[in-house]
Amino acid sequence: MFVTFEGVEGCGKTTQARMLAELLRGRGVEVVETREPGGSPIGPALRALLLSDGSDLLPSTELLLYAAERSEHVARVIRPALERGAWVVCDRYGDATRAYQAFGRGLPREAVERVHALATGGLEPGLTLFLRLPVEKALTRARSRNSTSSSAEGRFEAEEEAFHRRVAEGYEALAREFPRRIRPVDGGGSREAVFERIRGIVELLLHV
Ligand code: TMP
Numbered sequence: 748m749f750v751t752f753e754g755v756e757g758c759g760k761t762t763q764a765r766m767l768a769e770l771l772r773g774r775g776v777e778v779v780e781t782r783e784p785g786g787s788p789i790g791p792a793l794r795a796l797l798l799s800d801g802s803d804l805l806p807s808t809e810l811l812l813y814a815a816e817r818s819e820h821v822a823r824v825i826r827p828a829l830e831r832g833a834w835v836v837c838d839r840y841g842d843a844t845r846a847y848q849a850f851g852r853g854l855p856r857e858a859v860e861r862v863h864a865l866a867t868g869g870l871e872p873g874l875t876l877f878l879r880l881p882v883e884k885a886l887t888r889a890r891s892r893n894s895t896s897s898s899a900e901g902r903f904e905a906e907e908e909a910f911h912r913r914v915a916e917g918y919e920a921l922a923r924e925f926p927r928r929i930r931p932v933d934g935g936g937s938r939e940a941v942f943e944r945i946r947g948i949v950e951l952l953l954h955v
Contacts, residue, residue: 748953749829749870751840754878755915756904757889758934759941763878764838766942767949771834774955779828782838784812787819798900806852810862813844818866825870841867842875842921842929847903850917851910872928874952876945877918880934882911 750767752760761782768780785794793816796802797809804812817840828835841863849859886904893901922929930952932944949955 748874749825749835749837749872750949751837751842751872751875752878753839753842753846753875753918753929754880754934755882755885755889755911755918757885757887757892758878758880759888759938760876760878761838762938763876763941763945764836766938767945768836770946770949771836771955776955777831777833779824779833779835780838781820781824781835783820783840783843784816786824786837787816788823789819790816794900798902800899800901800905802902806848806854809852810844810848810854810859813848814862814866817841817844817863821867821870837872840872840875842877842918845921846914846917850920851906851914874949875925875929876948877922877929877931878934878941879918879931882908882915885934886911 752764754760764780764782768778771778784790784797793812797804797812825835825837844859844863845856848854849856886908889904893904919931922931930948932941932948934941
């Protein structure tokens with residue numbers, strides 16, 4: 748089973764992905780926890796390029812770099828894991844490209860879909876958990892985390908609020924477009940409260 752987590756930065760998805768992986772492992776399931784950008788062998792180099800404050804990339808370059816990493820990620824990490832029966836829990840995947848590069852940057856959706864299909868061979872998650880949190884709240888969290896960490900991954904957090912609103916609206920539109928796959932989850936409250944919501948969905952849909 749292939750499960751992805753999505754949402755604007757600061758929505759809490761990374762913590763929730765880790766909690767889900769732990770729950771599944773506790774039930775005897777083999778879990779591969781991974782993320783985009785960054786989960787493939789070329790991921791760390793591409794992540795640094797894509798997220799560093801100093802990179803000045805055209806939207807089309809950005810799209811192609813995310814897709815390049817995804818192509819390696821799917822072929823070398825995700826498919827092999829799924830083929831041996833493991834679960835893959837991935838922090839961001841194709842919906843991030845749709846939300847950020849199409850809705851956020853304004854690239855044509857059909858171009859985004861073509862590039863995504865080439866990179867993945869059509870592999871889509873069985874379940875996508877979309878963590879919903881008001882943009883102002885999520886961004887405050889993401890920016891304060893970045894200012895206290897040593898990472899230089901601030902390129903997207905530095906974008907204007909209007910960009911993040913387009914991304915958030917993009918995720919809402921995607922949830923309407925793919926209602927069977929994308930499940931919105933209220934990201935408000937404690938991490939335990941959010942996880943209870945996720946656990947409910949996963950147990951109901953995936954019978955674990
Ligand atoms: P994260 O570590 O908070 O998930 O940050 C990854 C950043 O990369 C986030 O700002 C969203 C962005 N991103 C895209 O723009 N397109 C993509 O396809 C992916 C996977 C991430």
